[in-house]
Amino acid sequence: MKYTRLTKEQLEELHPEFINFLATQSITAEEWDRLKTEKPHVAEEELDVFSDLVWEGVLQKVEYLENISEQQMHLFHMAEKEMKLISVKVMNPEIDLRNDEGFAWFKKNWQSDFVEYLVASKAYTEDPHMDRFELIKEGAVITRGDLYRWFDQIIGE
Numbered sequence: 001m002k003y004t005r006l007t008k009e010q011l012e013e014l015h016p017e018f019i020n021f022l023a024t025q026s027i028t029a030e031e032w033d034r035l036k037t038e039k040p041h042v043a044e045e046e047l048d049v050f051s052d053l054v055w056e057g058v059l060q061k062v063e064y065l066e067n068i069s070e071q072q073m074h075l076f077h078m079a080e081k082e083m084k085l086i087s088v089k090v091m092n093p094e095i096d097l098r099n100d101e102g103f104a105w106f107k108k109n110w111q112s113d114f115v116e117y118l119v120a121s122k123a124y125t126e127d128p129h130m131d132r133f134e135l136i137k138e139g140a141v142i143t144r145g146d147l148y149r150w151f152d153q154i155i156g157e
Contacts, residue, residue, distance in 0.1 A: 003055040059129040064145030087118040
């Protein structure tokens with residue numbers, strides 16, 4: 001398995017797609033039930049293959065990721081040849097960017113001396129999908145990129 005197995009909830013949400021996946025493997029509903037009881041390791045392998053296929057499809061489309069913690073925002077643009085980062089650090093220990101109050105403070109004070117910015121870029125490894133997946137594993141979430149694009153315009157990169 002290249003990535004990670006989808007959760008039970010994710011698999012339930014993708015049930016129709018999983019049925020189609022099994023059909024492409026010529027596995028009927030009855031055969032699937034039999035596999036789960038008689039050959040659970042084969043059933044597990046099928047779940048792993050399906051999970052990797054889903055991840056590949058998702059990761060291929062990812063353009064923006066955000067990882068926001070109490071005092072930092074890491075905003076990523078997954079460009080064609082490299083990952084671009086806008087990093088925001090708040091030097092006010094009373095602020096938590098993850099809640100509305102903290103973010104409201106930030107919106108008022110984003111140009112103050114209490115906020116630092118860093119812009120960087122990094123070439124992908126030989127596997128850009130895995131680069132994206134690693135960021136997600138570290139807590140980044142897929143977004144439409146509104147925050148990244150706003151900062152990109154402000155900073156004038």
